[in-house]
Amino acid sequence: MNDMARQDTPALVLDKVTKEYSQWQRSGETKDIIRNLLRPEKRVVTALDQVSLVINSGEFVAYAGANGAGKSTTIKILSGILTPTKGGVTVLGLNPLKDRIPLMHRVGVLFGQRTELWWDHPVITSFQWKKDVWNIPDQVYEKNLQMVTELLDLPDILKTFARELSLGQRMRADIAMLLLHGPELIFLDEPTLGLDVLAKQQMIGFLKKLNKEYGTTVVVTSHDMDDLEEMAQRVVFINKGKIAFDGDFDSLRSVMGGFYRILVTTQPGVPALSLPEMKLLHSENDVHEYEFDRTKVPIHEVLGNLSNYSQILDLEIKKAPIEDVVASLYLSWKEN
The missing domain is CATH 3.40.50.300 (P-loop containing nucleotide triphosphate hydrolases)
Structure with a gap:
């Protein structure tokens, strides 16, 4: 051939x-x-x-x-x-x-x-x-x-x-x-x-x-x-x-929604912020990790909400780990 x-x-x-x-x-x-x-x-x-x-x-x-x-x-x-x-x-x-x-x-x-x-x-x-x-x-x-x-x-x-x-x-x-x-x-x-x-x-x-x-x-x-x-x-x-x-x-990723993670670093001793349309996953050493679905709340809106807090020192946005996406997918298949 x-x-x-x-x-x-x-x-x-x-x-x-x-x-x-x-x-x-x-x-x-x-x-x-x-x-x-x-x-x-x-x-x-x-x-x-x-x-x-x-x-x-x-x-x-x-x-x-x-x-x-x-x-x-x-x-x-x-x-x-x-x-x-x-x-x-x-x-x-x-x-x-x-x-x-x-x-x-x-x-x-x-x-x-x-x-x-x-x-x-x-x-x-x-x-x-x-x-x-x-x-x-x-x-x-x-x-x-x-x-x-x-x-x-x-x-x-x-x-x-x-x-x-x-x-x-x-x-x-x-x-x-x-x-x-x-x-x-x-x-x-x-x-x-x-x-x-x-x-x-x-x-x-x-x-x-x-x-x-x-x-x-x-x-x-x-x-x-x-x-x-x-x-x-x-x-x-x-x-x-x-x-x-x-x-x-x-x-x-889009099958399970456009889930993203955002790491918010605050000044020492500042508790986790209550943010609309964002789920707090965990907090440790003044670093708070949230999850949000960008199909429901655009990234620019998330950043706009965070800009109102002067206690924030740093931000990092990243995609949700593919392992978590797949785990959610498996769970949805199991339930069907």
Whole structure:
């Protein structure tokens, strides 16, 4: 496939995909043993319900949702690991089930920090093993090895045994191994989980650069919404097996209202001010944090109200943390 055809072909398409599981039900009571054997009950669980989704080549998309919402099921279907009960799926124009081998040469998948590194061998040995098993051409391997070594800062760990790596080092090595065959599309499950602040910044910076400079399509899942907001341009939320939201992070905030936070620093000993249309969240050391909905009270009106108080020393306005927005969203879904 030439480069123009690849650009015109969506990275992935889900067309009304449903995935159902059957679960045998057993009470666990001794008195029900015979009934469980002779007349077992079966319950059908719908993990995905008529899911339709298109992600275009070159996008960086966050795929989010609560535990059990259907995220992992979706990725496994796109990877050819699971078969959908109903609906159509294409990835890079291919069928993940029928074309799994050629597709895997164009896709990279990292699930739940499961490593493919050989535990009792140096990192470079695992890389060379993948080159041989995957039949990666010398030129492609050397080019990609040089890229990941430079961008992921690997020189000091290539000759280190995998079992001796820190979590951050191992994640960098796993991502590097994932990219050795030059995938056009990568799926990442919780790539920043457990990383310290510096390692997390390095990982996010690398993924953004990989997407922007190399055009790699990235689909990432995480429970850390701050990380997702920093990485991705688009966020897709799945709830109870259905797409509940698809858009950018500003649009996500507007779903729950235009909530903003304002930090008001007052002179020592001045109590929190009673301000119209503003909710006091907490006060500490003469700094008082309020929340307001700018769709109900414009920022200029908030500032106008605050200008009447001479006890104010400083102000800082910021968007509500995305974690709080998502928590409110989850709560609203749970109540419906």
